[in-house]
Amino acid sequence: MEKTLSNNIAELAKSIPEYIYLFLIASTAVVVGIEWDISWHETIGRDKLLSPPHIVVYLGGIICGVTCAYMALRQTFIDVNLYDILGLQGTICLLGLHLGNHCIG
Numbered sequence: 001m002e003k004t005l006s007n008n009i010a011e012l013a014k015s016i017p018e019y020i021y022l023f024l025i026a027s028t029a030v031v032v033g034i035e036w037d038i039s040w041h042e043t044i045g046r047d048k049l050l051s052p053p054h055i056v057v058y059l060g061g062i063i064c065g066v067t068c069a070y071m072a073l074r075q076t077f078i079d080v081n082l083y084d085i086l087g088l089q090g091t092i093c094l095l096g097l098h099l100g101n102h103c104i105g
Helices: 002-015 018-043 052-079 082-104
Strands: none
Touching: 018 052
């Protein structure tokens, strides 16, 4: 029973995309940094732009931003075709909206 459970957990961990782990790290960094910053303000007072709690929050934002940019660029240019997502009708609709915007403005 334990062997099967550990195999299931290992398979589940392998099936989770890597970017989910990056989002977990980033969100944890932001939450910890904000809590730390509040505590910092209560004990030390006003601080500068590059205080340690701010750097942790910045790091979380950078990790999240770079991960989102990578995902968007990869799905736009490498992984997915617009026709595969929307089908023929959705692609024609978006093309019509795009052409309509160019004709109007």
